[in-house]
Amino acid sequence: xxxxxxxxxxxxxxxxxxxxxxxxxxxxxxxxxxxxxxxxxxxxxxxxxxxxxxxxxxxxxxxxxxxxxxxxxxxxxxxxxxxxxxxxxxxxxxxxxxxxxxxxxxxxxxxxxxxxxxxxxxxxxxxxxxxxxxxxxxxxxxxxxxxxxxxxxxxxxxxxxxxxxxxxxxxxxxxxxxxxxxxxxxxxxxxxxxxxxxxxxxxxxxxxxxxxxxxxxxxxxxxxxxxxxxxxxxxxxxxxxxxxxxxxxxxxxxxxxxxxxxxxxxxxxxxxxxxxxxxxxxxxxxxxxxxxxxxxxxxxxxxxxxxxxx
Amino acid sequence: xxxxxxxxxxxxxxxxxxxxxxxxxxxxxxxxxxxxxxxxxxxxxxxxxxxxxxxxxxxxxxxxxxxxxxxxxxxxxxxxxxxxxxxxxxxxxxxxxxxxxxxxxxxxxxxxxxxxxxxxxxxxxxxxxxxxxxxxxxxxxxxxxxxxxxxxxxxxxxxxxxxxxxxxxxxxxxxxxxxxxxxxxxxxxxxxxxxxxxxxxxxxxxxxxxxxxxxxxxxxxxxxxxxxxxxxxxxxxxxxxxxxxxxxxxxxxxxxxxxxxxxxxxxxxxxxxxxxxxxxxxxxxxxxxxxxxxxxxxxxxxxxxxxxxxxxxxxxxxxxxxxxxxxxxxxxxxxxxxxxxxxxxxxxxxxxxx
Numbered sequence: 001x002x003x004x005x006x007x008x009x010x011x012x013x014x015x016x017x018x019x020x021x022x023x024x025x026x027x028x029x030x031x032x033x034x035x036x037x038x039x040x041x042x043x044x045x046x047x048x049x050x051x052x053x054x055x056x057x058x059x060x061x062x063x064x065x066x067x068x069x070x071x072x073x074x075x076x077x078x079x080x081x082x083x084x085x086x087x088x089x090x091x092x093x094x095x096x097x098x099x100x101x102x103x104x105x106x107x108x109x110x111x112x113x114x115x116x117x118x119x120x121x122x123x124x125x126x127x128x129x130x131x132x133x134x135x136x137x138x139x140x141x142x143x144x145x146x147x148x149x150x151x152x153x154x155x156x157x158x159x160x161x162x163x164x165x166x167x168x169x170x171x172x173x174x175x176x177x178x179x180x181x182x183x184x185x186x187x188x189x190x191x192x193x194x195x196x197x198x199x200x201x202x203x204x205x206x207x208x209x210x211x212x213x214x215x216x217x218x219x220x221x222x223x224x225x226x227x228x229x230x231x232x233x234x235x236x237x238x239x240x241x242x243x244x245x246x247x248x249x250x251x252x253x254x255x256x257x258x259x260x261x262x263x264x265x266x267x268x269x270x271x272x273x274x275x276x277x278x279x280x281x282x283x284x285x286x287x288x289x290x291x292x293x294x295x296x297x298x299x300x301x302x303x304x305x306x307x308x309x310x
Numbered sequence: 311x312x313x314x315x316x317x318x319x320x321x322x323x324x325x326x327x328x329x330x331x332x333x334x335x336x337x338x339x340x341x342x343x344x345x346x347x348x349x350x351x352x353x354x355x356x357x358x359x360x361x362x363x364x365x366x367x368x369x370x371x372x373x374x375x376x377x378x379x380x381x382x383x384x385x386x387x388x389x390x391x392x393x394x395x396x397x398x399x400x401x402x403x404x405x406x407x408x409x410x411x412x413x414x415x416x417x418x419x420x421x422x423x424x425x426x427x428x429x430x431x432x433x434x435x436x437x438x439x440x441x442x443x444x445x446x447x448x449x450x451x452x453x454x455x456x457x458x459x460x461x462x463x464x465x466x467x468x469x470x471x472x473x474x475x476x477x478x479x480x481x482x483x484x485x486x487x488x489x490x491x492x493x494x495x496x497x498x499x500x501x502x503x504x505x506x507x508x509x510x511x512x513x514x515x516x517x518x519x520x521x522x523x524x525x526x527x528x529x530x531x532x533x534x535x536x537x538x539x540x541x542x543x544x545x546x547x548x549x550x551x552x553x554x555x556x557x558x559x560x561x562x563x564x565x566x567x568x569x570x571x572x573x574x575x576x577x578x579x580x581x582x583x584x585x586x587x588x589x590x591x592x593x594x595x596x597x598x599x600x601x602x603x604x605x606x607x608x609x610x611x612x613x614x615x616x617x618x619x620x621x622x623x624x625x626x627x628x629x630x631x632x633x634x635x636x637x638x639x640x641x642x643x644x645x646x647x648x649x650x651x652x653x654x655x656x657x658x659x660x661x662x663x664x
Contacts, residue, residue: 270475
């Protein structure tokens with residue numbers, strides 16, 4: 001059998017494409033969690049982003065408005081979460097769950113009129129270079145701008161957290177809100193900003209799904225990706241570069257599933273579909289077993305409310 | 311000038327008042343949403359919350375939907391009280407339905423008094439087995455129970471899908487994704503002829519009574535309460551944390567599994583793809599709205615059950631999308647959490663002239 005190198009390249013490219021929404025949402029959530037806030041509403045924010053992007057694209061016809069609108073929608077919905085957890089000091093877990101339930105409901109409500117409408121073609125970059133280098137061309141060229149942004153994001157996030165002053169402040173707020181507050185840092189303001197940023201990235205991840213990856217609106221189309229993104233943050237031990245690796249593994253699982261079916265492997269399709277969820281559990285077990293390592297890398301105040309009496 | 315002051319102690323009266331406030335605020339916000347969508351708010355709310363339960367049939371449907379919600383929420387309250395975030399009740403319900411459905415299918419052509427107890431027991435065990443996975447992984451492998459229990463929801467639904475499409479599908483069923491009908495001996499008896507309300511409601515009521523007893527009259531209940539307030543204190547007091555974590559997960563798994571049994575041996579009578587319209591997730595809201603108190607959960611399950619019925623009625627009569635139900639559920643939880651602020655803080659009028 002001759003293996004066509006370009007075919008291998010195409011498979012790798014499709015794995016990367018399915019990793020994009022996971023990378024975006026995980027990197028957003030990572031910043032939120034690094035500031036000490038656990039937002040379980042990722043799935044809800046993603047689905048809101050998905051419907052907002054698709055609806056705005058259909059109504060306005062502008063892809064730019066749609067992409068930024070989806071991010072704005074993510075920001076708006078996460079503002080509810082931020083207001084509740086930061087200003088009204090509610091429990092992070094319960095509020096995040098409410099956000100997901102609310103998001104799924106409201107997206108289906110808005111999306112009712114957009115079911116069955118075909119999407120638009122999203123422009124890709126460097127299309128002319130597609131046949132220049134064997135193997136690498138399909139991986140490097142001919143993708144949307146969101147794709148390139150997603151693969152740059154873990155590095156940007158890592159740089160931001162390690163090398164910039166604002167990144168240091170975010171980490172300080174997450175690891176020790178009391179000392180940060182004593183240093184004159186407005187803990188709540190920082191956390192607000194990190195939550196809204198997470199919302200924007202989840203909105204973008206959703207828009208990628210409904211506008212680029214499978215350009216149409218389907219109810220519940222995020223299909224648990226938000227929860228896998230949350231698991232990826234734990235998997236990465238809050239290190240953005242490792243999110244890239246994790247997202248590629250899960251992207252790979254999704255793509256393998258399609259190819260196994262195409263080849264006609266006699267494994268029940270339900271088992272293949274369940275694979276990403278099962279692997280998530282196994283990976284979580286392996287990562288978390290070393291409780292010392294987890295404790296060292298988890299933001300110390302993760303999920304705990306901070307309130308300063310005045 | 312108004313100043314926000316921290317209360318010395320959380321107010322007990324407000325503890326039970328805020329759920330009512332949350333429901334009221336949800337109605338107001340719901341009216342606004344209906345108005346934005348172009349419906350007459352009062353008429354829409356009437357179709358949503360009053361019309362569905364205005365007759366005998368509607369009331370029976372209300373109890374039918376409230377039964378699994380109440381049962382699951384009671385189970386979850388064991389977990390939530392002791393700081394264990396089991397959010398995979400939907401999966402435990404599904405797996406309970408699978409195991410009990412399997413037993414019911416073994417006896418599909420037989421009758422006998424022993425069949426129903428076996429089926430019910432199988433459901434509880436199924437739910438417990440499924441809930442023990444996140445519990446064991448949490449206690450012995452330090453794994454996050456939120457993510458594990460949630461991932462297992464997707465897995466359980468896929469197992470069910472595989473079974474009803476493949477090995478368990480009805481051989482005479484023209485390839486529909488469903489199993490054979492259970493025999494009459496495997497069905498929960500109906501309470502009133504012509505209505506769908508079934509004996510599963512007694513399972514829910516029994517759970518309410520037992521949980522009340524455990525919470526307020528046993529040492530275990532006390533331990534759970536202490537662990538809920540502070541894990542450090544619990545450790546200091548020498549409670550066996552691991553044992554308790556596994557126990558509360560098993561209890562909540564059993565309750566969810568029983569809710570699954572109630573669905574398939576009550577209104578459904580066979581296994582198919584959709585054994586539950588997300589009761590397991592909605593019950594999380596019920597548990598909070600009921601303040602993790604057994605009696606509170608009864609009321610909360612009735613209130614939240616209306617959102618299921620209302621969504622159906624409003625869709626039929628006013629073409630309001632049925633997802634409005636979920637939107638209401640999300641809003642109830644938002645408003646409930648928000649109004650909890652009043653528990654810990656109060657508004658104080660201060661005379662600034664002094």
